[in-house]
Amino acid sequence: EPEVTQTPSHQVTQMGQEVILRCVPISNHLYFYWYRQILGQKVEFLVSFYNNEISEKSEIFDDQFSVERPDGSNFTLKIRSTKLEDSAMYFCASSVWVAGRRGPVYEQYFGPGTRLTVT
Amino acid sequence: EDQVTQSPEALRLQEGESSSLNCSYTVSGLRGLFWYRQDPGKGPEFLFTLYSAGEEKEKERLKATLTKKESFLHITAPKPEDSATYLCAVRHNGGATNKLIFGTGTLLAVQP
Numbered sequence: 619e620p621e622v623t624q625t626p627s628h629q630v631t632q633m634g635q636e637v638i639l640r641c642v643p644i645s646n647h648l649y650f651y652w653y654r655q656i657l658g659q660k661v662e663f664l665v666s667f668y669n670n671e672i673s674e675k676s677e678i679f680d681d682q683f684s685v686e687r688p689d690g691s692n693f694t695l696k697i698r699s700t701k702l703e704d705s706a707m708y709f710c711a712s713s714v715w716v717a718g719r720r721g722p723v724y725e726q727y728f729g730p731g732t733r734l735t736v737t
Numbered sequence: 738e739d740q741v742t743q744s745p746e747a748l749r750l751q752e753g754e755s756s757s758l759n760c761s762y763t764v765s766g767l768r769g770l771f772w773y774r775q776d777p778g779k780g781p782e783f784l785f786t787l788y789s790a791g792e793e794k795e796k797e798r799l800k801a802t803l804t805k806k807e808s809f810l811h812i813t814a815p816k817p818e819d820s821a822t823y824l825c826a827v828r829h830n831g832g833a834t835n836k837l838i839f840g841t842g843t844l845l846a847v848q849p
Contacts, residue, residue: 622780649835661781661824663836674834709780713835716786723769723788724828724835728780 620644622729624710630735631700639695639732641710649724650693651711652685654678655731661709667693700736707731739764743825743840750847753814758843760825761807770808771837772801773824781824815847 623642631637643650652664665675667685684696693712697704709731713724740763750756762770769788773781785794787803794801798819800811810823822844826837 624780651835653837660841661826661837661839663838666835674836676836707778723786725771725783725786726835726837727783728773730780731778733778 620646622710622712622727624708624729624732626732627730628733628735630737633702633736634699637697637700637734639697639708639710639734641693641695641729642691643693643710643712644714644727645691647712647714647727649673649713649715649726650685650687651713651726652695653709653711653728654706655709656706664695697734700734702736705734705736707733739827739838741825741827741838741840743823743843745843746841747844748846750812750815750845752816752847752849755811755813755815757812758810758823758845759807760810760840762825762827764827764838767827769828770803771826771828772799772808772810773826775822775824775842777822784823812845815845817847817849820845820847 625640650667653661655661663676665679666673682698686694710729711726713726716723716725742761744759769786771786772784775781785801790805792803798813802809822842824839824842826839
């Protein structure tokens with residue numbers, strides 16, 4: 619069964635360093651997302667990406683964050699200068715739309731996550 | 738502001754003891770309510786999508802239902818392997834947005 623994969627599974631970095639988190643979405647999916655989950659808290663939306671551009675971003679997704687689809691299979695999240703409060707699980711998700719009674723519904727499938735620890 | 742509230746925060750059941758988890762939501766035009774299962778240290782695993790009030794979906798021991806204000810995840814005769822955190826999320830009718838708004842989840846522990 620196709621699945622979203624993410625690398626690395628765990629990343630430890632020092633404050634102020636740049637990190638790149640990588641994801642390979644499900645191959646026929648066209649919509650890509652990043653979410654994060656701080657330990658013990660809700661899963662929070664960061665950004666959605668479609669047709670090679672950001673379609674929506676949250677307040678969390680400030681100028682320190684960027685996303686890219688460098689080739690036909692990878693989707694990356696870059697944090698330019700990490701802060702202690704960036705420590706969290708980062709989840710990549712992808713979706714394809716499914717016909718619903720009130721229009722298309724986008725069922726999102728999540729990867730296993732990258733645990734980012736900023737020291 | 739769109740909100741999702743799940744209850745209880747934690748639930749402990751004996752194997753075979755059926756129960757229900759609640760997800761109440763406030764959203765401006767629901768365009769899908771989603772249930773996920775999350776194991777410790779793992780990503781959310783998709784279970785169900787519900788679109789409109791009155792809809793029900795089933796998968797093995799799980800059954801999800803939807804009203805205009807809340808959704809229930811019924812667990813019938815649970816087994817220890819059903820132990821996990823169950824997350825509810827909604828997508829609102831915000832034009833092109835696909836973002837999901839999650840609740841804090843219900844941590845389910847099923848004891849043998």
